Amino acid sequence: MKKLLFATVFALMLQGAGSATAQVYPSRPITIVVPFSAGGPTDALARTLGERMRAALGQPIIIENVTGAGGTIGVSRAVHAAPDGYTVSIGHLGTHVVNGAIYPLQFDLLKDFAPIALIASNPMMIVTKNAVPATNLKELIAWLKANQSKITAGTAGVGSGSHFSAVYFQKLAGVQLQFVPYRGTGPALLDLVAGQIDLIVDQASNSMVQVQGGKIRAYAITTDKRLAAAPSIPTVDEAGLPGFHVALWSGLWVPKGTPPDVIAKLNAAVMEALADAAVRKRFADVGLEIPPREQQTPQALGAHHRAEVEKWWPIIKAANIKVE
Numbered sequence: 001m002k003k004l005l006f007a008t009v010f011a012l013m014l015q016g017a018g019s020a021t022a023q024v025y026p027s028r029p030i031t032i033v034v035p036f037s038a039g040g041p042t043d044a045l046a047r048t049l050g051e052r053m054r055a056a057l058g059q060p061i062i063i064e065n066v067t068g069a070g071g072t073i074g075v076s077r078a079v080h081a082a083p084d085g086y087t088v089s090i091g092h093l094g095t096h097v098v099n100g101a102i103y104p105l106q107f108d109l110l111k112d113f114a115p116i117a118l119i120a121s122n123p124m125m126i127v128t129k130n131a132v133p134a135t136n137l138k139e140l141i142a143w144l145k146a147n148q149s150k151i152t153a154g155t156a157g158v159g160s161g162s163h164f165s166a167v168y169f170q171k172l173a174g175v176q177l178q179f180v181p182y183r184g185t186g187p188a189l190l191d192l193v194a195g196q197i198d199l200i201v202d203q204a205s206n207s208m209v210q211v212q213g214g215k216i217r218a219y220a221i222t223t224d225k226r227l228a229a230a231p232s233i234p235t236v237d238e239a240g241l242p243g244f245h246v247a248l249w250s251g252l253w254v255p256k257g258t259p260p261d262v263i264a265k266l267n268a269a270v271m272e273a274l275a276d277a278a279v280r281k282r283f284a285d286v287g288l289e290i291p292p293r294e295q296q297t298p299q300a301l302g303a304h305h306r307a308e309v310e311k312w313w314p315i316i317k318a319a320n321i322k323v324e
């Protein structure tokens with residue numbers, strides 16, 4: 001009897017400890033796993049957001065860059081972490097949608113993640129090193145055709161935003177590029193500035209500063225309206241490649257099984273960060289568009305994620321992109 005009583009009291013104590021831990025979340029630093037190189041656009045997004053989320057959550061946000069295989073190594077690391085809210089996955093249309101149609105993943109991108117929030121969307125920019133003789137998109141396409149298969153295009157690996165956007169560009173423009181994979185477009189952009197590669201179909205947020213500094217040349221952005229941050233860059237429709245529209249949206253997820261109250265706290269911290277004037281300005285300056293508040297909920301990201309899988313998988317499978 002005594003033994004039974006002790007066991008019951010002990011079990012109750014454990015239960016109490018469990019709920020106390022949940023109540024004080026977060027009680028230690030939170031890690032955001034960035035699946036691309038430091039200094040790149042996903043890294044920059046995570047750092048700006050993380051800095052502001054730290055204020056909301058009262059705990060440091062650690063950025064861990066786990067790179068390789070178009071982002072699948074970092075995403076895999078995050079999905080297999082404990083579902084306790086201390087490991088968060090950041091990614092985008094490439095890592096959390098497109099890669100599922102290209103790589104034999106050991107997890108399900110939709111079922112094994114729980115959504116936190118849609119963060120921001122970014123168009124792509126067609127950029128080249130300054131030594132390329134073309135001065136507008138039509139001239140660039142003519143130059144690419146004249147040099148078929150000799151032009152090098154930097155990517156962040158098979159399935160990354162810069163890769164599938166460039167594959168789409170090849171198809172619409174009728175050109176052939178030599179892909180050079182990096183672990184992120186941060187290092188690819190450094191090589192473009194240095195003239196080591198010819199071209200990147202890059203996230204606007206990555207290239208913007210180098211374009212504005214005159215270190216590389218931009219030909220068009222993949223939206224139907226010009227960016228307020230770079231009004232002199234034409235849209236693809238204006239520049240001669242109508243319909244080449246890509247909105248590389250990013251989001252945050254945690255492993256499935258993460259308690260709902262933890263998800264709610266993370267979502268509230270993201271929403272607080274996205275409402276912050278300084279964050280909004282930093283994003284707007286590089287062409288990152290924040291979704292309206294009603295689209296910042298976990299449910300909205302879940303629905304958007306599913307719709308994007310349904311839209312892109314058939315297209316990507318038909319494009320027959322292979323992992324080298």
Ligand code: ASP
Binds near residue numbers: 036155156185
């Ligand atoms: N977003 C990636 C990065 O941060 C690049 C990409 O998807 O192209 O490097």
